[in-house]
Amino acid sequence: MKYLDEYRDPALARGLLAELTATATRPWAIMEVCGGQTHTLVRQGIDELLPAGIRMIHGPGCPVCVTPLATVDKAVAIAARPDVVLASYGDMLRVPGTTGDLLGVRARGGDVRVVYTPLDAVRVAEREPGRQVVFFAVGFETTAPANAMAVLRADELGLDNFSVLVSHVLVPPAITAVLDAPDNRVQAFLAAGHVCAVMGFTEYEPIAERYHVPVVVTGFEPLDLLEGILMATRQLEEGRAEVENQYVRAVSRTGNTAAQSAMRRVFRLTDRDWRGIGTIPTSGLALTERFAAFDAETRFAVGDLDTREDPDCVAGAVLRGVRLPTSCPAYGTRCTPRTPLGAPMVSTEGTCAAFYQAGRKSTVEER
Amino acid sequence: MKYLDEYRDPALARGLLAELTATATRPWAIMEVCGGQTHTLVRQGIDELLPAGIRMIHGPGCPVCVTPLATVDKAVAIAARPDVVLASYGDMLRVPGTTGDLLGVRARGGDVRVVYTPLDAVRVAEREPGRQVVFFAVGFETTAPANAMAVLRADELGLDNFSVLVSHVLVPPAITAVLDAPDNRVQAFLAAGHVCAVMGFTEYEPIAERYHVPVVVTGFEPLDLLEGILMATRQLEEGRAEVENQYVRAVSRTGNTAAQSAMRRVFRLTDRDWRGIGTIPTSGLALTERFAAFDAETRFAVGDLDTREDPDCVAGAVLRGVRLPTSCPAYGTRCTPRTPLGAPMVSTEGTCAAFYQAGRKSTVEER
Amino acid sequence: MCLGVPGRIVAIDADDPWLGTVDFDGVRRPVCLAYTPEARLGDHVIVHVGFAISRVDEEEAARTFAVLRAIPGALAGELGPER
């Protein structure tokens, strides 16, 4: 595929690795924010080829992983209603809530459907007027415009049987939260290319300046990542702390203004809980007044549910990049993709799952 | 089974046949009104053992058979609605309407259920409050009290999702209609034992007198039928025309007064169309004002539908007893239980089906 | 029409005298007794679509069956050779 295959060229990858080795004179800790980037790094085994000094820290950029337990529980409660069709993206179906996941609800008779695009959920609502269609709208800034369009479309069609369970989160506040943590070790960031395709990267400029941390907007293919890592390393080696754009072919400084304006029509900023991290101020999106009627939480009056995380799960520390999954006592034993205890073991983009799929061994001593 | 097995004794049957042969000095034509009686006669081959002079004419007493085409079409239209559960007795599902039968509706996704008792349909309505449960209430006087009780029960429970599509017919007007037909050949009647268990037999007394025709209330087992035929033959031979009761163990002259009063609360007399026969005045039941809310025809506003009988079908003449099925040009060729053209080929109690199942040969010359 | 089967009342619901259990040679079913208030435990009733429509009169049954057996040809039939 054009714009994919050439960024997977093994020879160029070897060259970039050689250049990186030549560039890095000291150890550096770089966080790739995005789960998609984590996926490429781990699936291609890139992190194992990096020069010994360069350590990749996997960030909180898997929207499935950071969806709060309480929200998963709400989705489970809504999906269990006989009048509801709950639609979402595939990975969201296996995220464990307090009492089970959405696949479990489906197994007990709930109507839970996988869609490729939120517009398909709107189409279900059009075709099945007798049912309440709830779209579980997870995602970062990349996905928010699509979900906004679904609400706009439903509004235009006057659908009163469509609603959204919103769990959108924003990247810049998460980066700030990582940097503010007292135990932070991250020295540079690869910003998520597709988030920036929508948002541009002006938001990262004050962060780079204030925290004196290099930020490189980076794509998702092996060469993208290697080049992004190289660019970040060069900044670190040179003592610079700028926002650079590796992913020029898809990202401009100001981003996609049409998408941003749709997002702003439908969503407003709100404080948001991040699973394993806690509440981050103004780090999430909620529906604006104008579209409040599409809020599934009020429509189905799912109040605050009693939620309970597994006590052994250190997902928070993993998502903040201060621990590796392999250091978690449950990793690979009680917690596997088959029986995930925490969200990062669920999505194939989740850090714990990516490690497990790649066969990384637990570093916890047998007791 | 007590009260069944002893009435199937082959030796006593042979004795009754011998007595009948000794009794009948002339040819007589006797109509058994009830389809259940037809079933026993044909299944046991009794009519073939009767003395040559005694000819049984099979009456219109199969409620499934005489349900008007228009009513079947209404049931089909109602059952096709996605919000409806249509419940009825098994045989009713195969009666052909203009465009198909209820089994066909089910095959295309309609919710059509077989129940043993109308009370089970009420229970479905209780358990599935989100659906409209329609009971297709066919039957003669035997069944009417049961269906009345279903309406009374639904009323008591305040169910607004239960209704009945009423197609009740009454026996005495049918007998009168048979007798009034210019081509009538029936000289005596076996009245239907179970109808009389409910209604008693006082209604038959004026008929017997006015038309000078013997009426014998008769049960359903081989010995019942043989005794009934013998009693009718004796009356004919002796020139009597009385109402006699063969089925004393279950039928009293005044019948079941509790059942009659429930029938009267829920139903009122009405003119009624009989399939293949035409309209007979005050020969059917409709809901009284008090229970009109339970009328499925008004609830679902199924107006008068355009109905169309197969032109070859001589069901009317068969039901009035003036033709044998075997004389129908379609019998056994275009019309079989697999592809019934008329209602009497549908129910196993229907005259045409009973003949077909028993292997009776068509008497129509091949052209 | 009107399939009716004789069975024996083997239970009447303590709370609902209209709700009986009828045994048909070992097969049992709840039956509505609303229309046979005179029927007692142990009585036979004729059941149609889940309703008792008639109590079987045991004495009449015995009497009429005897009449039937006494029909002249009947005895002959019973004793006679199978054809």
Next chain:
Amino acid sequence: MCLGVPGRIVAIDADDPWLGTVDFDGVRRPVCLAYTPEARLGDHVIVHVGFAISRVDEEEAARTFAVLRAIPGALAGELGPER
């Protein structure tokens, strides 16, 4: 997160300029073009959950890929023996 795949716009609906068909190496899907009003037939776009979120800038892509290839070690990698 945010699986995004580059594909080429091969059709735009005559009645609805927001409705395009995007080809991904022979696989096609309707894609909402509402957010890339500047994209034209034949352009490549990055598609995420059925939406084009960005038009691929072909010139920039060519230029930056050339930069990438020019990175000192890269040429060595291309010419060097497989490890």
Next chain:
Amino acid sequence: MSTLDALTCPVPHNETERVLLGHGSGGQLMAELLRDVITPALGGSGVLEDAAVVSVGSTQIVFSTDGFVVTPRFFPGGDIGSLAVNGTINDIAMRGADPVALSLAYLLEEGLPVAELRRITTSVAAAAGAAGVPVVTGDTKVVERGGVDGVYVTTTGIGVRAPGVDPSATRCRPGDVVLVSGPIAAHGMAVLSAREDLGFDSGIRSDSRPLHRLVCTMLHTAGAAVHALRDPTRGGVASALNELAEASGVSVELDETALPVARQVAAACEILGVDPLHVANEGCLIAMVAPESADRVLAAMRRRPEGAAACAVGRVGDGPAGRVTVRTLVGSTRVLDMLVGEQLPRIC
């Protein structure tokens, strides 16, 4: 509701365009579907046998498959697991072969309690163990909620047949005695009574059991004099006899008074207005045996538990080919046809 979309189209008058429930009832509709659709599409022409015979070198392999979809899955006297084992063993036995191995294919509905699957599989194993026929291979598929109703089981079996043995639906001869190995109609009525929606409560148990040892005894006793064997499953004795009469071009006369029907089973048939001759069996067989061997075969059958109540119930005649008649209680005769469609309780 999407399943009803089709109703907005003009409704076809004749329901031959869609598969009906009755097409699976083992009666006339079923025979039509096979004759008009499946067999021609397969390019074959076919006498309906319980199982096929495949020659592998000099060995005769008998091969049969059956799907089991019984509702409810657990019923008095058995469950879908044991039924699937016994049913296929019996089809192989009906061709005179000794069953040697079974395969087991599950279709499971998402959401099925694992405990039920375990219970069914344990029952499969117990039935296979009791019959001495191992399950050697299998397959499991899971489909989305609503894609199957809980569990369906398809078993396939292979058996080996001794040379010279060949009971076949085509080999009934005038004069043959019709034997039945035990009381009929128990399985169908057990299943019907277990369906809570009819509200019946009875002690009726399915007759589900393997018959291969009984067949072995019969063949050992009379060999080629056992002309035809059939397990009268769906469609009951009536359908089985019609198929046999048709395939052999003979007539059959049954004696209704000789038919063994258990008391409760007969009662349940009365209540539902159902003819026991049309009700499914899963543990008895019909045999057409040359007259000179019939008594010996009957005596041998009665020595085995599953044949203890065996009896002669009729004769093969040279009347019209395919015609089955019953001599009724009162000494008359009627034609016994196959079940037409699905068996609907006749309640009114």
Next chain:
Amino acid sequence: MSTLDALTCPVPHNETERVLLGHGSGGQLMAELLRDVITPALGGSGVLEDAAVVSVGSTQIVFSTDGFVVTPRFFPGGDIGSLAVNGTINDIAMRGADPVALSLAYLLEEGLPVAELRRITTSVAAAAGAAGVPVVTGDTKVVERGGVDGVYVTTTGIGVRAPGVDPSATRCRPGDVVLVSGPIAAHGMAVLSAREDLGFDSGIRSDSRPLHRLVCTMLHTAGAAVHALRDPTRGGVASALNELAEASGVSVELDETALPVARQVAAACEILGVDPLHVANEGCLIAMVAPESADRVLAAMRRRPEGAAACAVGRVGDGPAGRVTVRTLVGSTRVLDMLVGEQLPRIC
């Protein structure tokens, strides 16, 4: 809605109490269900083979069954009928046997258009004819609306194996070359793309086809040097290799760059975030061949149309038993695990 009744009970936290869709995906959950529920209940212990071998006298009969539930029923490159024929033929071929006969069991949903049944059956016949393996027996069941989703097909096959031939999941040996007979992942992506609810339109066609002649060629070329054969159906190449590595107690190293994947198939995998190694195939096989015979086998495979694109994709090693690794594009190594549950499009 009655199916939801269970939700009023306390919901179990761990979903091991109910069958999940993923239990049928040919991956880890499937293996667990077999290991923890089905195999113990059957009283067996089992290496997962495609088919069983039953000795009948001196003849080795290979016996296999599979249920087919594919949605949609018709997809580019095939349909449920041809798939059911080819799938079972292939399972028999994977044990080195020559398939001789098939059985065909239908489960039909009331309301299915008869035309569809005819079309599927015609496809069964065409596939059987093309493969030269006749359908000799069958069964048809019809269940109520909602009881199955249209049509499910279970095929069972028997084959005969020459003496001395025994490819088996347990016979992979360190040093064996891993061959694949053609491009992978086509079937799974054809089916996924054909599902209108994902809205994809592609020219991808299923690779569904019979492989017995290819196997015959391979065995003829190298006999016992063909250590193991597997058709990587549900769960894809990843699951098949894991099963083989597990059963033989060996490791396997795959070379990602050597894997043949058609251009459009690769694109569809990208869009849905799916790994081609986890996608189902229905017309290619994996062979583990002794190193000295690998080139000869490969050359022979390439002479047949269904093996024209055959290639070597990896090696069997003596690393940890059951461990499958992939040498990635960039020259690193990762572990290749079985698919965990059902394959869900990763779209976010």
